[in-house]
Amino acid sequence: MTTLLSQFRLxxxxxxxxxxxxxxxAFLSTQMPPVPPDIRARSWMGFSAEFSRRxxxxxWVGLTLPREYGGASLNAFSxxxxxxxxxxxxxxxxxHxxxxxxSGPLILKYGTEKQRRFYLPRICAxxxxxxxxxxxxNSGSDLASVGTRAIRMESGWRLNGRKIWTTNAEHCEYMxxxxxxxxxxxxxxxxxxxxxxxxxxPGVTVRPIRDLSGDAHFSEVFFDDVALxxxxxIGQEGGGWEQVTAELAFERSGPERLYSSIVLLDHWIGCLRKSGEAGLHAATxxxxxxxxxxxxxxxITVTSQLVSGQSPVVGAALVKDIGTEFEQSIPAVIEAAIAADPSAETDADLYRTVAYLSQIAPTFSLRGGTREILRGMIARGLGLR
Structure with missing residues (x-):
């Protein structure tokens, strides 16, 4: 336990x-599209190639990648x-x-020089x-049970199988x-x-999956005799588990595991200030x-470990687990506060935003690894299993 807790020094x-x-x-003050909070609440699920290119x-895309590949050579703190x-x-x-x-950091670390030269400048642009x-x-959260298979051929590989819950697959060039x-x-x-x-x-089929909110961020992707x-x-054949574990440390540790409901919280506080009721909810x-x-x-502590070249797999899992619980609590608490006074007039933007996040919040603890999987990792880090 001491080893894990010592990782979280301020x-x-x-x-x-x-x-x-x-x-x-300053950039956001001039470049953000003027949209209501229920649209802004989608944020890192909101697809805009135009905004990404700006x-x-x-x-600022590929910010941490080296300049020689089109990046800005800034660190994970930036x-x-x-x-x-x-x-x-x-x-x-x-x-993006x-x-x-x-994907960019993974290719930088494990890819060949040819792969770096081809993909990284395109990512950064x-x-x-x-x-x-x-x-x-049919695999649930058991990532090691994957059945999609690539068979080595005389020239290249033959890929068959399928993937699911793949975000933005219908809009992406690569997986x-x-x-x-x-x-x-x-x-x-x-x-x-x-x-x-x-x-x-040829042989790749992408089928979007519409979710409860009406959006179709996720897709199921089929591979039928795809020639690669x-x-x-990427990297060494058979080295995929080590590579994907390192990749997930990037996915699980950032502010996106804390801020998915922050637009709603900010708008709710703004509404309370306008109505003069902020004091009634001060404790919340x-x-x-x-x-x-x-x-x-x-x-930030996990980020500092990434900056120093570490791969804080267990620490990132802990942040992700607690962070998504926090993200899910925001719409639940605000929804309950609105319901506590049915006769009160509710701001229309607030109502739409909390409705959207209440529908999508259950996915927060699924993406990037389910809560059960993460807690197993944390238990191992604490020496409990």
Whole structure:
């Protein structure tokens, strides 16, 4: 237990990262589309290639990637500030999100020089959008049980299988897929590899899945005898589990695991101030602020570990688990506060925003690893299993 808890020593954002915040705020003040809060609440699910390209013009897509590949060569602290401000404003960042957050760093770390030269400049220019191929039907949260398989041929690979809950697959050019290249599901982590799949290839079929809110962010993706070139493989054959574990540390540790409901919270507080009722909910607001401040400090600590070259898998899992619980509590509490006085007039924007987040909030603890899986990882980190 001491080992895990010692990872969360207080860390602070450096002065240069805080100075960068003013630049981001100035950009958002002129570039954010004038949309209501229920649209801004979609933020990192909001797809706008145009907005992503405006960010790329500033060098803010692939922010942490080296300049030689089109990036800005800034560290994870600067990316933390950028992400925090984008989500607080409700910017539509979904188009470039996956490529910027994890696909680019993954290719940088494990890819060949040819892969780096081809994909990274396109990511940084917001010309190539990536999705993740991890989850599969009938596998639940057991990522090691994947059945999608790539078989080595005389020239390249032959891919068959399917992936599900793939965000933005219908809008993306590429998927980084975790597939089996040897053995079977009983071999668990052995025999897994990662491939870059061009989604325009023959044999790839993308079927959007409409969710409770009416959006269709997710898709099911089918691979039927898809021919992949030799250089579609990332890293070493059979090294997929180590690679995907490192990738998930990027996915689980950022501010997006804290701020999914922040537009709603901000709008609710604004409505309370206008009506003069903020004092009636001061204790609730105070609890939210205290929880957010603590979680933010934990996330900054994980970010500091990424900056130092570590892979804080267990720490990131802890932040993600507690963070998504916080995100889910916001719409539940605000919904209850509105329902407590049925005769009171409710701001229309507030009503639409809380309705949307109440529908989508259950997914917060699913994406990036379910709560049960994460708590198993945390238990191992504490030496409890």
């Amino acid at each position: 860390a602070r954002l450096p002065a240069e990262a805080e100075a960068f915040r003013a630049e981001v705020k 960010m790329a013009e500033r060098g 990316r933390f500030v950028l992400v925090e401000e984008l989500l607080a404003a409700g910017a539509p960042v979904s188009a 999100w996956i490529a910027d957050r994890q 917001a010309e190539a959008f990536f999705c993740i191929g991890m989850s599969e039907p 980084i897929a975790l597939v089996r290249t040897s053995g079977g599901p009983e071999d668990r982590h052995k025999g897994l590899s990662q491939f870059i799949v061009d989604l325009s290839l 070139a030799d250089d579609a493989l 607001i105070g609890r939210f602020v205290a929880h957010l401040a603590t979680l933010r400090n934990m996330s």
